[in-house]
Amino acid sequence: MEERVHVYPFSAVVGSDDLMLALILTGVSPEIGGVLVRGEKGTAKSTAVRAQAALLPPVTVVADCRFSCDPAAPDPACPDGPHPPSAASVSRPVRLVELPVGAGEDRVVGSLHLEKALSGGGVEYEPGLLARAHRGILYVDEVNLLHDHLVDLLLDAAAMGRATVERDGVSLTHAARFSLVGTMNPEEGELRPQLLDRFGLSVEVAAPRDPALRVEIVRRRLAFDADPEGFTAAYAAAERELSERVAAARARLPEVVLGEDALLAVAEVCAAFDVDGMRADLVCARAAVAHAAWCGRTEVTRADVRAAARLALPHRRRRNPFDSPGMDEDLLDEVLGDDPDPGPDDPGGGGGPAPEDGPDSPVPSDAGSASSAPADPSGASAPPDAEPRPDVPAPVSVTAPEEAYRARLFTVAGTGNGTLGRRSRAVTTAGRTVGDVPADRGTGPIHLAATVRAAALRSAASRPARLSLVPADLRRAVLEGRESNLVLLCVDASGSMAARRRMAQVKTAVLALLLDAYRRRDRVGLVTFRDRDATLVLPPTGSVDVAAARLRELPAGGRTPLAEGLLEAAETLRRERLRDPDRRALLVVVTDGRATAGPAAVERSLRAADHLAREGVAALVIDSETGRFRMGLAAALARRMGAEYTHVGEVSAESITSAVAEATGRAA
Incomplete structure (x- = not known):
């Protein structure tokens, strides 16, 4: 049983x-x-x-119809049809x-x-x-x-x-x-x-952050896990009541009137929040009608419009991928007027303001802002490259990126086997058919023509020749589409004036790559090195919201531990290869090649470069050294890494992305 x-x-x-x-x-x-x-x-x-x-x-469906046709209005094109008016029906x-x-x-x-x-x-x-x-x-x-x-x-x-x-x-x-x-x-x-x-x-x-509420959630879940049948039976009456109320609201729905005032309120709210298109107005109107029916009313009120707007508009306010979804409650109050009394039958407060500690409550503009902190906690005024005193932290600054631009398309040469995406050529689960393989060796859809061809060739050898299909004849299509890639940036965040200016431009470049990654389903990561160590400040991700927030708070200052940055990048790529061995990656190192983290720093950085070369990491070194007399350390680093080399004097975000595009097209 x-x-x-x-x-x-x-x-x-x-x-x-x-x-x-x-x-x-x-x-x-x-x-x-x-x-x-x-x-x-x-x-x-x-x-x-x-x-x-x-x-x-x-729901009532036509008996034995695999497509759940409604007996009162069956689909004329139903593959299991046509269904006559006398067709048997069942409820499920x-x-x-x-x-x-x-x-x-x-x-x-x-x-x-x-x-x-x-x-x-x-x-x-x-x-x-x-x-x-x-x-x-x-x-x-x-x-x-x-x-x-x-x-x-x-x-x-x-x-x-x-x-x-x-x-x-x-x-x-x-x-x-x-x-x-x-x-x-x-x-x-x-x-x-x-x-x-x-x-x-x-x-x-x-x-929830309320301890009492968290305790109740855990208590109920433990009770359900211990005795699912008993727990479900204890809530059977409440479930039945909810189900009956939903059914009653559905029956009441055609009777609910969406008056001109309510319709105008919907239009005013959608216009005030500057949403695209008219789908928001339609959804908001339908949700307001449903909310009125759920609350037992036959006329839509402003409370219904407010509840509908809080649910229908937040995700439609995103102007670009860097915008966080949300609802400006103050603007909603301003458009709809005073908050109406939702009445006792309105669950969830009729769409009223979220609780003060709820997830929709506005965050104070100065709360947790990295840029509001003083650049140097000690208050000292030290030169950017000065050796920090043992008892005083190195001065740091937080530089904001400029507005992100649209990055160029860059691809990895060759044909990969990575995750389905929109960038580099790869054998994938979707795309154009470029061949076929036996069914037990492929994962694509059945290739009908190749299957018939295989059966015909096998049948031709028999006497008399007769076309028949057996499992061994099955062929699957080999599809070529596009894969997504990983671009890992390893960026010098030490503390010269050039570095501070460079950080704003590099942040903008990373945001641009993230914006492009969002559109093409890539992943982008960021390693920075400054002061005494390196940090993976942005683990490989496709989430532009999290990436943008972390990049804006990225500090700069201190000495230059180049070796630590390269080794952290190598370790990040190693972990990503274990997690997703088919995703091809490109390491982009932005540095002037200097290593100022101690007397043996230069030798350590060269050994780290040798390690990357042995690992076969496809890499690009972008030289940020400026001035008339240049030491050429970044070029030497690129040679030790077996990496492509590009010099950018005054590093601009456009220059970085262009260099990535050129090098990625040559990296296999």
Whole structure:
């Protein structure tokens, strides 16, 4: 007997009021377009999403229809149709379909039923996850890590409400309307703007700081883990009450009136927050109507508009990838007027201001700002290159980068096998077909023409010749697309005037590379060396939000421990190779070649360069030495590393990125 899997009850989730309200509103009105849940790990994002499906009213479907057609309005183009009016129907719970980030295209959209094709049963289409999610919920955990070719499929289905299949000799279309729910940790990278805009609502979640609330969360989770059946039974009444309320809100939805005043308030809020396009207005209006229905009202009020705006607008305010999503509560109050009384039936305060200590509370402009601290805690005024006194820290300064520009495209020469991206040539899971291999040696989709050709060649050797298919005939396509790469910058952050000016330009270059990496799914890291050691200030990442914040706070000053910087970069690349051996990397060292961390510093830096050369690290040295008389230390360093060498007198961000583009095109 199959063991029953217990899902943590939705009503038992505490400390995530905005998340619960957003999920409930999409349950009341699926036309809102789903929910994006952003937050750090361990904040019950997945727990709440998986519990949502149990609250939704069951759906009635045509019996034996694999595409969940509605008996009252079946899809005329349903591959299992046409369905006559007398077709039998059944009622079943709403499905929560999980889309793994590593899923193949055939699993998402479906493909040829191989078993029936090989057994001579004819060509039959096997539905994928989009068909299964029709009239339900499609859930993508870590949605920001979803491969681009799957993102394209989701965008098409979300825009058209249908999935189109053109592959493996199959050509058909079927309905695919679902609520898209995604969870993500922003530190692991951001979403493409097109997919971000497809989510109707978004929520930022964080672990509560109230000890009593944290204790209650742990107590409930331990109780559930110890006795899932008993814990679920204890919340059965609360779950039933919530489910009945969602059903009642759905029934009330057509009766809710969106008056001219409320519609004008929606337009005023969206215009005030300067969102792109009209989708924000539509989503905000639908969410306000759903909120009114959930609260038992038949007319939309400003409280409903406020609650809808807090959930529908934050992720649409990002003007570029460096902007953090969020909501200006003061501006919202100014547009909508005084905060209305939400009434006792409004869970979550009717979209009122977030609690003072909540995740949406504004941060004081001077809180935690690195640039507000004095440059030299000792108050001493020392020359930039002066040897620091043993009892006084080396003076440091924090230099802000300039506005990021668009970086040039640069690629790694040759053909790699890295993670699917948008930069260098590689054998990937998506792209154009360049060949085929036996099915047991490849991971691509079935290559129908090559399979038939293999079967024909085998059958031609038999007497009499008769075409038949056996598993050994199966061939998979070899696809060539684009991969993402790792660019690791190792930057001198010591304390001369030139270094301080250089740091602003280098920071701008790194931000530009990050912006390009965001668009092309690259990863970029930053190692700096100053004073006595080297620091990995930016671990390899695709998250431009985290990267921008750390770069702006990067200090400069002190001596130049060049050897430590090179060894830290080598260790970072070694760890990244272990983590992802197929991702090709380029090390970019920005230095004048001087090493001022002690008498033996020069010899240590040359030994570190020899180590990088032995490891076969593809590298580029950018010489930042200035002045009429130059020592040429960076050129000597590049020769020892086996690296490309570029001299940049007054180092500009554009010069750095251009040099990277030229060298990366030559590095294999």
